[in-house]
Amino acid sequence: MKWLILAAAFGALSACQPALQRIAGTQAPQQANLSRAEPGAPVMRVQIPSRNADAELSRVATTNGVETWLAVDNISLAFREGVLVGSRGLGFDLMAADATGTLTAMAGQGPPVYRRQMRYLTGDHQSTYLMAGCSMTNAGAESIGGQRLTRLEEKCTARGDVFTNIFWQNAEGAVVETRQWVSPQIGYFRSSFANARPRPIEISLD
Amino acid sequence: MVMTRMSGLLHKSGCATVALALGCATPLAAQDRSVAWGYNSFGTPGLIDMPSAFGRSDGELSFTTSHFKNQTRNTLTFQVSPRLSASFRYALLYDIRPSPGDPIADFRFDRSFSLQYRFADEGRYRPALAFGINDIVGTGLYGGEYLVASKTFSPKLRATAGLGWGRLGSKNGFSNPLGAVFGDRFDTRPGSTDGLGGSFEPDIWFRGDAAFFGGVEWQINDRWRLTAEYSSDDYAREDGATFDVKSPFNFGASYRYSDRLSLDLRYLYGSEVGIQFTYAVNPKNPRFGSGLDTAPPPILARDAARAPLDPASRSFATAVRRALGDEGIALDGLSAEGKTLRVQIRNDRYAIASQAVGRTARVLTRLAPSEVEVFDIRLTAEGTPATSVVLRRSDLERLEFHPVAPDLLRVNTQITDVTGSLPPIDGRYPAFTYGIAPYLTTSLFDPDEPLLADIGLAFTARYEPVAGLVLSGRVHQKVVGNLDGGTRESTSVLERVRSEAYLYYQGGDTTIPELTAAYFFRPADDIYGRVTAGYLESMFGGVSAEVLWKPQNSRLALGTELNFVKQRDFDQLFGFRDYETFTGHMSAYYDLGGGYHGQLDVGQYLAGDVGATLSLGREFDNGWRVGAFATITDVSAEDFGEGSFDKGIEVTIPLDWITGRPNKTRLTTVVRPVLRDGGARLNVSDRLYERVRGVQSTDIDATWGRFWR
Numbered sequence: 001m002k003w004l005i006l007a008a009a010f011g012a013l014s015a016c017q018p019a020l021q022r023i024a025g026t027q028a029p030q031q032a033n034l035s036r037a038e039p040g041a042p043v044m045r046v047q048i049p050s051r052n053a054d055a056e057l058s059r060v061a062t063t064n065g066v067e068t069w070l071a072v073d074n075i076s077l078a079f080r081e082g083v084l085v086g087s088r089g090l091g092f093d094l095m096a097a098d099a100t101g102t103l104t105a106m107a108g109q110g111p112p113v114y115r116r117q118m119r120y121l122t123g124d125h126q127s128t129y130l131m132a133g134c135s136m137t138n139a140g141a142e143s144i145g146g147q148r149l150t151r152l153e154e155k156c157t158a159r160g161d162v163f164t165n166i167f168w169q170n171a172e173g174a175v176v177e178t179r180q181w182v183s184p185q186i187g188y189f190r191s192s193f194a195n196a197r198p199r200p201i202e203i204s205l206d
Numbered sequence: 207m208v209m210t211r212m213s214g215l216l217h218k219s220g221c222a223t224v225a226l227a228l229g230c231a232t233p234l235a236a237q238d239r240s241v242a243w244g245y246n247s248f249g250t251p252g253l254i255d256m257p258s259a260f261g262r263s264d265g266e267l268s269f270t271t272s273h274f275k276n277q278t279r280n281t282l283t284f285q286v287s288p289r290l291s292a293s294f295r296y297a298l299l300y301d302i303r304p305s306p307g308d309p310i311a312d313f314r315f316d317r318s319f320s321l322q323y324r325f326a327d328e329g330r331y332r333p334a335l336a337f338g339i340n341d342i343v344g345t346g347l348y349g350g351e352y353l354v355a356s357k358t359f360s361p362k363l364r365a366t367a368g369l370g371w372g373r374l375g376s377k378n379g380f381s382n383p384l385g386a387v388f389g390d391r392f393d394t395r396p397g398s399t400d401g402l403g404g405s406f407e408p409d410i411w412f413r414g415d416a417a418f419f420g421g422v423e424w425q426i427n428d429r430w431r432l433t434a435e436y437s438s439d440d441y442a443r444e445d446g447a448t449f450d451v452k453s454p455f456n457f458g459a460s461y462r463y464s465d466r467l468s469l470d471l472r473y474l475y476g477s478e479v480g481i482q483f484t485y486a487v488n489p490k491n492p493r494f495g496s497g498l499d500t501a502p503p504p505i506l507a508r509d510a511a512r513a514p515l516d517p518a519s520r521s522f523a524t525a526v527r528r529a530l531g532d533e534g535i536a537l538d539g540l541s542a543e544g545k546t547l548r549v550q551i552r553n554d555r556y557a558i559a560s561q562a563v564g565r566t567a568r569v570l571t572r573l574a575p576s577e578v579e580v581f582d583i584r585l586t587a588e589g590t591p592a593t594s595v596v597l598r599r600s601d602l603e604r605l606e607f608h609p610v611a612p613d614l615l616r617v618n619t620q621i622t623d624v625t626g627s628l629p630p631i632d633g634r635y636p637a638f639t640y641g642i643a644p645y646l647t648t649s650l651f652d653p654d655e656p657l658l659a660d661i662g663l664a665f666t667a668r669y670e671p672v673a674g675l676v677l678s679g680r681v682h683q684k685v686v687g688n689l690d691g692g693t694r695e696s697t698s699v700l701e702r703v704r705s706e707a708y709l710y711y712q713g714g715d716t717t718i719p720e721l722t723a724a725y726f727f728r729p730a731d732d733i734y735g736r737v738t739a740g741y742l743e744s745m746f747g748g749v750s751a752e753v754l755w756k757p758q759n760s761r762l763a764l765g766t767e768l769n770f771v772k773q774r775d776f777d778q779l780f781g782f783r784d785y786e787t788f789t790g791h792m793s794a795y796y797d798l799g800g801g802y803h804g805q806l807d808v809g810q811y812l813a814g815d816v817g818a819t820l821s822l823g824r825e826f827d828n829g830w831r832v833g834a835f836a837t838i839t840d841v842s843a844e845d846f847g848e849g850s851f852d853k854g855i856e857v858t859i860p861l862d863w864i865t866g867r868p869n870k871t872r873l874t875t876v877v878r879p880v881l882r883d884g885g886a887r888l889n890v891s892d893r894l895y896e897r898v899r900g901v902q903s904t905d906i907d908a909t910w911g912r913f914w915r
Contacts, residue, residue, distance in 0.1 A: 063504065063506065066606070068501075070501060088501035090495075091498050095496075096606075096607050098609040117609040119609055119610070123496075124827045124828050125908075125909035125912045126908075127910075
């Protein structure tokens with residue numbers, strides 16, 4: 001009986017393996033990319049329910065405080081201090097977004113209601129914008145994976161879409177877990193840092 | 207007659223490998239108030255057999271096939287604008303009287319072209335109002351016109367009432383109310399005088415008796431809809447022959463399987479069951495959004511770039527060439543001068559040039575030494591320089607994740623014409639590529655054999671000894687098909703330049719459709735040139751020369767093409783037949799705005815006839831195009847034969863729109879009711895207008911947001 005359970009568990013694990021490698025689901029990699037993970041960079045685990053995808057991402061670039069994280073099949077997500085500011089390779093990608101209001105609100109500052117601007121591409125390759133009105137609430141402490149974290153909920157309304165992003169901060173105020181909304185077609189993804197997330201490397205251009 | 211061709215890099219024609227994925231269930235979009243809920247059995251927006259005043263969503267292209275007792279209608283409908291829809295239909299009719307009262311014919315193959323225009327939108331009290339003509343150029347079997355009003359009473363209930371003429375005025379008809387307004391000539395409907403079909407007969411439209419029709423639609427939920435209607439068509443040609451008409455009332459149930467696919471089941475005229483399948487796509491809504499193209503390389507800020515190489519060194523050029531190669535972009539030339547780094551590229555992967563420019567810029571930020579501040583990225587068309595895009599590197603570093611990055615980046619970006627080539631990098635030429643791909647050649651709507659097709663393998667090779675000179679060839683090996691089964695002998699009184707296509711199809715299983723040497727050049731600013739010699743297409747060989755004037759940002763382009771050609775042997779190998787001719791055109795291309803484009807070609811055609819071709823089309827920035835063309839030459843309708851003059855519909859679908867994968871290939875299908883010898887043009891590859899347009903500023907600016915994709 002024990003062997004059976006072990007065998008079943010092993011089978012389940014090996015079945016998970018391909019899904020872990022590919023964030024885009026069944027799509028095969030198109031080519032090798034010149035982007036390479038920074039040496040010793042931490043790992044991020046991302047799940048996208050609408051794609052039935054689960055993948056590990058490595059950080060490949062940090063520019064102006066924005067970190068770009070890449071999966072092995074060349075799908076990338078970009079974050080500014082934990083807030084999603086772009087995705088590539090998901091089809092209905094977030095081309096860019098403004099994180100300022102969210103970051104200010106997470107720090108407990110700024111107006112109670114603020115704007116988030118998000119850019120997408122239409123099926124005809126035109127830029128199209130979604131302007132969301134958002135508000136941040138502190139939903140108290142929560143324990144995830146043995147860590148005691150603060151749960152912040154950002155409720156947003158944009159045209160017909162209503163979504164709630166959730167950020168979990170550790171004691172140092174760094175965002176270590178999130179559930180964020182990408183686009184109407186992709187919906188939410190969930191991200192968590194496998195290692196404690198270091199402060200982003202700031203590069204000044206001025 | 208249909209010709210399917212691909213205009214990709216290696217596969218220039220005859221090849222199509224695509225099946226449109228059917229009906230993946232997707233979340234159903236909310237219904238728009240001004241959009242018709244379904245298509246009727248004629249494939250136009252409407253109820254069951256009757257039309258309604260609403261149109262479909264702007265740009266939608268649909269294919270419907272509708273069948274009931276002894277008759278099948280296949281229709282392609284395009285929502286040309288929010289108000290105008292146009293349909294091309296072919297019907298297979300068994301046991302029908304060609305005219306009411308005639309003896310019964312075993313079989314009729316009928317083609318018709320129809321239009322519907324909504325001249326008033328629905329208001330709070332006013333219904334939407336439209337008129338339509340069901341057989342503008344055709345043989346008149348479905349000839350009928352209507353004026354129709356539709357009103358939405360609730361999100362679930364709509365009603366339609368209308369007045370029909372011709373076929374739609376045949377049940378309980380009364381004397382034409384238009385007669386009272388416009389005079390007696392509207393009281394009687396003259397019989398069709400056109401034996402050949404294909405000519406306009408406006409003196410029939412809206413004439414003769416009129417009758418009322420109407421119906422109601424009940425949208426039960428997202429997926430199901432019930433419809434009931436009173437039909438004003440008495441089916442006089444079919445009643446008692448094809449089927450029995452027992453009642454003017456029709457009832458239908460519609461099921462929407464997905465955004466694209468729906469099915470209809472109907473009970474018709476008190477005696478028959480009908481079924482309809484509808485597949486509708488909107489070019490604006492690709493399945494994969496902005497595409498599944500992998501993430502681009504992130505931009506690197508200068509300080510983070512690793513050990514920069516000397517831009518004058520060979521190893522730097524090699525590094526750039528490799529990195530661009532990973533993105534599917536070939537490096538033709540490179541030069542560095544102070545703060546400016548220039549690269550000349552060939553985009554082999556991305557349908558949209560802006561994306562190729564964006565990826566090139568990203569690659570350069572990762573490799574260029576920090577003193578380089580300006581990137582000059584030069585796009586090419588067939589190896590010749592075309593457009594220079596000059597960007598500031600600091601903008602790229604600053605804007606990568608900015609919410610309005612496209613607009614901010616464009617401020618300091620210059621897009622201009624460029625005629626001079628950069629020095630080619632070592633080893634760029636000569637270049638040799640080859641490929642194998644399946645091909646599909648079809649011949650539809652042949653009056654005797656409506657569906658003929660060949661499938662086989664296309665072997666392509668391309669050799670470029672120097673920039674701009676291309677030696678290329680294509681060999682077709684047929685694997686399976688029935689194209690050689692067409693035996694409709696040409697009865698043409700003109701030179702048989704196209705009507706003996708069936709002899710070419712029978713000519714052999716191994717053919718060489720193309721074997722050419724082509725030279726592309728830039729004689730002056732805004733001017734492009736091409737000379738092609740060899741076996742130009744499957745039926746003609748010779749020499750073709752073209753010059754195009756197409757300034758950046760100009761709505762107007764002008765071109766001239768001169769060809770001296772000789773007819774090829776039916777086996778499509780190396781021999782020629784006796785017929786040789788001069789053919790050439792002056793062409794004007796005009797961007798009418800809003801995605802509408804026009805083209806006028808005036809000149810001498812293959813059979814020596816002189817005339818002009820007018821083409822009108824709607825284009826989408828993703829490469830979709832739906833258009834129609836007509837050619838009038840000095841050949842009379844009698845000499846031309848069936849159809850009276852050459853005309854057709856052209857649909858272009860970009861392959862990346864279907865697959866979500868980056869690809870420059872476009873699938874073009876030309877649908878002609880009948881292919882004859884009058885108004886026939888040479889089918890030479892790489893005509894300049896289509897080659898040049900995609901890399902010029904008008905297209906780049908329209909899709910500039912894709913720079914960052």
